Amino acid sequence: MARGIDIGTMNIVSAKQEGSDTLFVQQRNSFVEIDYSDMAEQMLARSDVLHIRKGDQVYVVGDDALNFANIFNQETRRPMKQGILSSEEQSAIPMIKLIIEQVLGEPEPAGERVYYSTPADPIDSELSTLYHQKTLESFLSDMGYDPEPINEGMAVIYSELADSNFTGLGISFGAGMTNVCLSYYAVPVMTFSVARGGDWVDGQTATATGETVDKVTSIKEDDFRLDFTTDAGGVEGALSIYYDNLLDYVISKISEEVNEEDVEEGLDVPVVVTGGTASPTGFEGLFEERFEQADIPFNISSVSKVDDPLYSVGRGALVAARSEEGQQAESDASAEAED
Numbered sequence: 001m002a003r004g005i006d007i008g009t010m011n012i013v014s015a016k017q018e019g020s021d022t023l024f025v026q027q028r029n030s031f032v033e034i035d036y037s038d039m040a041e042q043m044l045a046r047s048d049v050l051h052i053r054k055g056d057q058v059y060v061v062g063d064d065a066l067n068f069a070n071i072f073n074q075e076t077r078r079p080m081k082q083g084i085l086s087s088e089e090q091s092a093i094p095m096i097k098l099i100i101e102q103v104l105g106e107p108e109p110a111g112e113r114v115y116y117s118t119p120a121d122p123i124d125s126e127l128s129t130l131y132h133q134k135t136l137e138s139f140l141s142d143m144g145y146d147p148e149p150i151n152e153g154m155a156v157i158y159s160e161l162a163d164s165n166f167t168g169l170g171i172s173f174g175a176g177m178t179n180v181c182l183s184y185y186a187v188p189v190m191t192f193s194v195a196r197g198g199d200w201v202d203g204q205t206a207t208a209t210g211e212t213v214d215k216v217t218s219i220k221e222d223d224f225r226l227d228f229t230t231d232a233g234g235v236e237g238a239l240s241i242y243y244d245n246l247l248d249y250v251i252s253k254i255s256e257e258v259n260e261e262d263v264e265e266g267l268d269v270p271v272v273v274t275g276g277t278a279s280p281t282g283f284e285g286l287f288e289e290r291f292e293q294a295d296i297p298f299n300i301s302s303v304s305k306v307d308d309p310l311y312s313v314g315r316g317a318l319v320a321a322r323s324e325e326g327q328q329a330e331s332d333a334s335a336e337a338e339d
């Protein structure tokens, strides 16, 4: 068998095939640090709380981090920032490792192939993804897997554009980044990322309105709609403004990049938008409206949003891993037939 895993700034999601179903396991990529002496022993004794104890400190990791942060009045922290391992949280390496181990489990059998998502280098920042990619590769190898990186935008193409022969534009609007990939027949012809996503929207909105980032994030995730009619001057009004600005920014970068890459003109290209930041009602409508106004040398045949935007990249990594496995089996079979 083969697996896929999406290692994102906010969510880590594994995918595997069981019969005709795809099984996903998800954890938040976050942790909180608490004094051991404050903590009732039985809270951790609940067997499924992921945690690490270091001397007098306990680190609660993954989905439970937010609950514990609320109880103990602490802020959650994140091992990754803007799509890659955070240089401000180097001590968080064991936490992200624990989350990856929990969502992926043991290889079955040893040496099982796993495709893991990595972002493209951002075009608007000095950040490099190489260290991030190589560090994840070594975690996965240590766990007994045979890891292979897959570009996050390309994973969207594998997940959502099988019906158009893996041809189209896939965009993953995540927490730390937005990843873009243009593919023709499963060959990526343009991949890039920008170091802006949901975290940027939250941070800007918090600064503009004086709310905390955590509060803004929860308002945004709880039934916020991109309709520009409500709450001028409030958090939802500010969220709409920064969403709009993010879309303008991403589309202007797509326009710059396609014009630089000499992409063939006049093609009809399907576009898929996904990632948690694409969740609000009204997102794809606004995207389509802005995209049509932009200077882009191809026509879009459709803009679609996926039903489960948090799972697309994990699913795409799985599809890519399984397709490699299938090709391997085919070439083994034909080599045998020749013998």
Ligand SMILES: Nc1ncnc2c1ncn2[C@@H]1O[C@H](COP(=O)(O)OP(=O)(O)OP(=O)(O)O)[C@@H](O)[C@H]1O
Residues within 6 Å of the ligand: 007, 008, 009, 010, 011, 012, 082, 083, 084, 172, 173, 174, 175, 176, 177, 178, 197, 198, 199, 217, 220, 221, 222, 223, 274, 275, 276, 277, 278, 279, 280, 309, 310
């Ligand atoms: N219902 C929702 N409405 C609006 N935003 C949402 C919703 N659900 C999740 N988000 C936002 O989506 C982002 C997380 O999306 P996703 O899991 O795709 O990112 P990621 O893969 O972890 O990050 P990246 O790809 O940038 O490394 C966060 O900014 C989160 O606040």
Ligand SMILES: [Mg+2]
Residues within 6 Å of the ligand: 006, 007, 008, 009, 152, 172, 173, 174, 175, 275, 313
């Ligand atoms: Mg992502």
